[in-house]
Amino acid sequence: MTRGDQKGLRDAASNVGLTHKGPSPSQNQSKHSAAFLNTARSTAARDPKANNNNGTPKFGNKKLPNAIIVGVKKGGTRAVLEFIRVHPDVRAMGTEPHFFDRNFDKGLDWYRSLMPRTLDTQITMEKTPSYFVTKEAPKRISNLSRDTKLIVVVRNPVTRAISDYTQTLSKKPDIPSFEDLAFKNRSLGLVDTSWNAIRIGMYVLHLENWLQYFPLSQIHFVSGERLITDPAGELGRIQDFLGLKRIVTDKHFYFNKTKGFPCLKKPESSSLPRCLGKSKGRTHVQIDQEVIEQLRDFYRPYNFRFYEMVGHNFRWD
Template identity: 70%
Template sequence: CELSKLFLKEGKKLAHWNGSIVRELPERDATDVEDEKRQRGLGYDTYNNLSVSNNFGTKEFPKAIIIGVKKGGTRALLEFLRVHPDVRAVGAEPHFFDRFYEKGLLWYRNLMPRTLDGQITMEKTPSYFITREAPSRVFSMSRSTKLMVVVRDPVTRAVSDYAQTLTKNPGLPSFQNLVFKNSTTGLIDTSWSAVRIGIYAKHLENWLRYFPLAQFLFVSGEKLVTDPAGEMGRVQDFLGLKRVVTNKHFYFNQTKGFPCLKKPEGSSRPRCLGKSKGRPHPHTPAEVLHRLRDFYRPFNMKFYQMTGQDFGWD
């Protein structure tokens, strides 16, 4: 069949590639590098002067965390939220509950921006959602933490994940060679992180052992693009914030294919996400996407049941 031919064509390429390296590639892009600079104390981005580091207020543990998912739209959600005057967010991804937990809670709190009365502290680290130890660690910090998960069609998300990795590793085997364990049976390789992340129901089960469903908000990555103001209304309600971020803050960038924030006062240009966002996806054979969609379907149905939301991915 056509699928087998595709595997034969790419077989030699895959044979010379270290599979363990493929599955553990660091999840970094240009935005991550800039975030690390900010995390080292070189200052935060400003938008309407809402995120300027200052000596007023106190450093608090986050009241809300964007815990996932990678390539779902978490950066867009964070940037949209930072427009709100009552939100103070860390620009960098702290990775405290997955990579740096041994540094301790005082170290973590010191990463947070100062807040005034009535403001809430936030951070985002998408890998928390898939980290087994993260729920218990967040619970140990505060059992009242609000948790936001930006989800997206897992098939599209997987291709986007692969596209990001491909830009940094041009010699990467094709998507179809990485997504299948066996070229004959078409068995999906769930050990590949690009596939594993999209099994949302499995990861959510781990979090629900510690937090009730009422403390989660599941944000549609698709609606953040097609109706950012509407989805941000839900987010602000969930956080107990006044609906400040509305339609007037957005315009659709035809070139990038997603919404941008209109320029703030005193700025000469609007604020869009980095160049790495909105990159084109490599061509993937329709048969491969079809098989991957079949694989995800039962997990999607379970996720819809667990959350009480139908995201319309099928």
């Protein structure tokens, strides 16, 4: 893409109201948005025509996301999205648009049409975990809006790979064993980095690509492990990063012992709590401990470089 193309893309985004400027929502704006949304919901309840196909009030405009959860697959991205969208100043897509990897040729109008309607004081979000490992994604997002805030949910790359394999196995029970896919030569300890489940966990290599287009200050890293043990703490840091008042707190969560995962307490309008789907918290495939140790040895140097780059030790080693 030439510089002229990049400028044209940004101009097009501005012309259709996709670029976003100005400060993050303040506490007063949070109160205003919450009150406005309550009014909108009441109106929608009285008038079904006031809703769109997703049951969302037709207030506000469809805008380019201010923040995107760009990764990683099987890191906890769905949990982060569901937890943060409890905030009254956040509106998020429920599905993954895959605009910056698979559907870029469909254009801005298509991408914009997928977004929920938001007020000027609200943040629009989407999540597509595959963006983090897509070479073209950071450049495309930067060309569209250099102000976009990025969220990356990471977890121990070994357990992430096993979780990834477990999910695939549930859909394709005839695939080779984890060990056969993970190694070119297990006796020599040669890991097959061409296998996507392994490659995703080499976080530092992917991050180097993103840092060519975004400063580290615009990327927030969420610990997938702490998201389970301390969801309120992780959500507090996410809200700070997004410039939001800390509204989602520990009072919103309880730990589901059956799933081994935190769930949202039931909202006043519902008789049931909100837990993630049955695939979340599914039992992992049992992997030989020697294989796990070999993968830990493989990932260790990548992990240490990642810790150094982001300035935080996730203690996976």
